[in-house]
Amino acid sequence: MTLAPDPPAPETAAEVRLGGLARSLGFLLRIAQVRNFERFHARFEGMDLRPGEFSVLWVIRLNPGIRQGLLAQTLSIKPAQMTKVIRRLEDQGKLVRTIPEGDRRSVRLDLTGAGRAFVEARRDDFLGADDYHGDDLTPEESRELARLLLKYSGTHFRATE
């Protein structure tokens, strides 16, 4: 009895076998996010901006006075990390932290004028139809992808106004 011979070692990307991995959602999510980061950096090269920062400013703008912990929970950012992000944005003068009288453990967040201007100036770059994605998806596919990602995440977000 003879064993099946090994296939020849692949020499180019097109020859590599992935088997079931090519259908693994965990793997595909990672690949997709790597691509997204590449596009993000290509687009926002010079601007002093990190991936998470815009989201933070955006949500504060839409929810003035939100507590820091609720913001962290909403964006799936760990509290320890949120502390650093907020401190940095405060140092930049984009937001203000307020300790409310009612509960002096918590922190309320509001944008400054500069913060609002910053968000407004980059709004279309992030969220506009002509965004930085540069993918090949049709608008219908893009919506469907968003729907499936939400369902996969098992997260509910407030119906958008």
Place this chain on the structure above:
Amino acid sequence: MTLAPDPPAPETAAEVRLGGLARSLGFLLRIAQVRNFERFHARFEGMDLRPGEFSVLWVIRLNPGIRQGLLAQTLSIKPAQMTKVIRRLEDQGKLVRTIPEGDRRSVRLDLTGAGRAFVEARRDDFLGADDYHGDDLTPEESRELARLLLKYSGTHFRATE
């Protein structure tokens, strides 16, 4: 003329407004990957296994003798990081590095018997139908999500045998 009053600050997750962010693929990809990590850790709690390691072993098993750089390119892992992962797996006795005669800059990778057994033992946990995802997607939705993620990534993988 009066300005529109600010909405009340949200106090619970259901009250937070996200606006267009809830449709941003970059944001949704991040959320989905965080959930995926949570499920991964919940499932592989005790086992000594990191997210990227199984994929590396799996691809070497399907492509014996693959060069390290081609493996890195395939999995979108940076060469510097790949060096660490490979060294660790070599120390664990799961794979062997070979410097070929033809090109002594490169490294060829093959699994040991222990490496093959390791992959075989965890294969179904990773790639089986009853995998660790625990999401609410139907099989059709899961396939469609995989298709859209691939298209979003703009990556071609070899047709799976």
Place this chain on the structure above:
DNA sequence: CAAAGAAAGTTTCTGTGTAAACAATTTGCC
């Protein structure tokens, strides 16, 4: 009202991942 426990952030420590410089080898080209 005092003490115990819970809640909200912060700080510290550790690991993972990326980027940039480096060493070794091979290829291309006079």
Place this chain on the structure above:
DNA sequence: GGCAAATTGTTTACACAGAAACTTTCTTTG
């Protein structure tokens, strides 16, 4: 053949993200 340039992988330095312990404030309860 020999030097310049490109390729392959490694090392080093650093930024980012997570876990756990800590501080302060609030709530509960005997």
